[in-house]
Amino acid sequence: MEYTLLPKGFYSCAKKLGIKDNTPDFTVIYSEARAAAAAMFTKNQFCGAPVTVGKEHIKDGFLQAFVINSKNANVATGKQGIEDVHTIISAVADELSISSSDILPSSTGVIGVPLPVKKITEGIPGLKSELKKDGLKDSAEAIMTTDTFAKYRSETIGGVTLCAIAKGSGMIEPNMATMLSYIMTDAQIEPEALKAILNRAVNVSFNMVSIDGDTSTSDTVAAMANGLAGPVDLQKFEQVLTDMLISLTKDLARDGEGATKLVEVQITGAQNDEEAKVMAKSIINSPLVKTAIFGADPNWGRIISTIGNAEYSINVEKVSVSFGDIAVFSDGEPTDSNLEELANYLKGDEITISISLGNGQGKATGWGCDLSYDYVKINGEYTT
């Protein structure tokens, strides 16, 4: 129960408005005090209408509410899409007696289908009376699409509370932000500091996960800090936030569409961190690697092939590859590893692949999942 409590001065409600089916599909997360805020958005050029509006509203560094619907992304909906966003957030602003420019809107779900605006606006009057202190889990559920479980975290740092929710299961390879994640804290932090901390934490967490290599049109991660619990040690805050977002990132990967395994790829010895990141992503995104892991097939040669496709120069004689503690390739030569032992390791539900390039100090860790029959099923039948 305690775990679903929001930070001081934050309230939320979750509703079933029938946008696509009868599951929770709409949530409002509200701060009684106007809050310092920061956000990062998708780099997809066909970004959703709510992303366009949200980018405007975050500019002054303050927000007072997140308004999020699932089951429809309001993307590729033309000019009508933008009008629909304004209609909805104006109704919420009236209901809560706040400025609509202090609202960050988000939508996630199918692309290219007009938002059922009437269903949404009809659900808004009276919403203020439904707001509650312990709504963290309910809000996390209301933003789910193909997710199979709600993703939320809560931590305290001295007298300060930090909460976050996230969703995402397909069309996941965040580029500067992830599908949807919202962070609420009662700590007192200036907008600029919040923005810098958020950027650094997202770069080693959400920006290092890929389910399918497709960057979504709706990616948004946004934070509000309303200051009601006073100041916080910023270094400590950043560490807790980073760990929290990495933990949520692993949830996203574990809950990737059709996934049966969480895959962690650790790169060391790259020339720099950027090259390590690109390689971690290329391993995580290889359908040949993903299907071999799904089938627990000890076909480590597919890792070798993916490494060899790097756009930068690899010293092939220094490359080593391990699965868990099992070294399969060492300094450019195959080891006499036991393939049966490797196949057994691959039957587990958390797989770690470590790659050492022997070229420098660059390193990165990325997360992904396997590619299963259910991935094909989920994505072959998404709109039908």
Added chain:
Amino acid sequence: MEYTLLPKGFYSCAKKLGIKDNTPDFTVIYSEARAAAAAMFTKNQFCGAPVTVGKEHIKDGFLQAFVINSKNANVATGKQGIEDVHTIISAVADELSISSSDILPSSTGVIGVPLPVKKITEGIPGLKSELKKDGLKDSAEAIMTTDTFAKYRSETIGGVTLCAIAKGSGMIEPNMATMLSYIMTDAQIEPEALKAILNRAVNVSFNMVSIDGDTSTSDTVAAMANGLAGPVDLQKFEQVLTDMLISLTKDLARDGEGATKLVEVQITGAQNDEEAKVMAKSIINSPLVKTAIFGADPNWGRIISTIGNAEYSINVEKVSVSFGDIAVFSDGEPTDSNLEELANYLKGDEITISISLGNGQGKATGWGCDLSYDYVKINGEYTT
């Protein structure tokens, strides 16, 4: 029968040496005259041992034989891998009384497993007497791995004959070359001219197909022109070769691992051809697009999202998208297309997606396939 005849002076044989199972796994394609030759190879830095040797042997612009085994790629096999190649081609050179430096070797199959050299060398003595004129189809069969049908073509240009074989079904996104393809002609063409023609033809054919976005370690396309039928109109030759390679490219896509549909993506109106190529590849490689096509799910928003992820600037208000004759998005706005009609179109076995960017004269056509349950099955159980 006629169709499996090789050009003048070419002979081949195909054998079952038991490299992995009891299917054809070894072929030698031999020209009685030393032939002008050209080849293109994978850019994968972990290229196979035969690729390393082949790059040396093609340098002087002449070859006399292709020696190819399937079921084992001889990749990531260290120094032993290179020695194994030399052992095999020396034995073939002795048998055929030619120079081993006029042999281009290739291997395709599993990565990281030592080549069973003894099985291969034992199969070579007496091979000369098995060489035959009508071995085109047999050779095409002997180079197959997960392919489900043999891929071969034969055309005449005046008195000249042009034949080609190809294989490839997975780990296919050729980068300057494709999995394996061999071209034989009795036309008289200088090595430099042959190389230029081959490069141009491959760039609009094999280099525009992707099954899974993974560039193989063994990609090789090589041509021999032995001149025994005399000169040829080079422009005409290039046109026939280009059409032949595009036709084989479509075979590769149609026979992609687990594929049920051939997908053709036509990009027009890009700023230049290079940007058009990159976009065609990104659509073809999107697992979300591929699974939607497999499931005949009219989820055209996934095309929009993939377009929006281009690394170069898109004028979203000028973008139009059609499936066959069905326009779903026009000048940045959704059309009132009939989704049922689109779903019906997607049930066909050849899908054409046309994208107009309205930004310039750049264009490209690419080929791929859908992503099915069988893709997961084939790749989850490859080595087991």
